[in-house]
Amino acid sequence: MTPSPALDLTAARHVLDSQPFSRLVGARVTAFGDGGATLEIDVREELHQQNGFLHGGVVSYAADNALTFAGGTVLGPHVLTGGFSIQYLRPATGRTLRARAEVVHAGRRRAVVRCDLSTVDGDGAETLCAVAEGTVLPVATP
Numbered sequence: 001m002t003p004s005p006a007l008d009l010t011a012a013r014h015v016l017d018s019q020p021f022s023r024l025v026g027a028r029v030t031a032f033g034d035g036g037a038t039l040e041i042d043v044r045e046e047l048h049q050q051n052g053f054l055h056g057g058v059v060s061y062a063a064d065n066a067l068t069f070a071g072g073t074v075l076g077p078h079v080l081t082g083g084f085s086i087q088y089l090r091p092a093t094g095r096t097l098r099a100r101a102e103v104v105h106a107g108r109r110r111a112v113v114r115c116d117l118s119t120v121d122g123d124g125a126e127t128l129c130a131v132a133e134g135t136v137l138p139v140a141t142p
Helices: 010-019 020-025 056-077
Strands: 028-033 036-042 079-088 095-106 111-118 126-140
Touching: 010 020, 010 028, 010 079, 020 056, 028 056, 036 056, 056 079, 056 095, 056 111, 056 126, 095 126
Parallel strands: none
Antiparallel strands: 028 036, 036 095, 079 126, 095 111, 111 126
């Protein structure tokens, strides 16, 4: 798979930064291209749920955006999530949430994408906390 000529890591970062909610949670794109994308979020107290774990909505948000950015590497810059499912494997704890998405299959009208979501501790060790899979669809530009 080759990256979309209209998007590179710099452009992907600009797109993410244009999303107010992404700025609110502090998301950043750390890898983009060749059918894959990685999003990271620093874990902060205000992103926790009542038991002290990272809120599932934040984990789900990271999966959604990582899936879509990965799909955009093969479908082009104008894409939306068509739908996704997520399985939470264990509570998310650690310093950073890392969502790594990779295109599994791409056609002209959709891409099927998988995402592994891990937390990273202070020593850099990763713990898988959720997996997601979804479809990404191209949309007409305004």
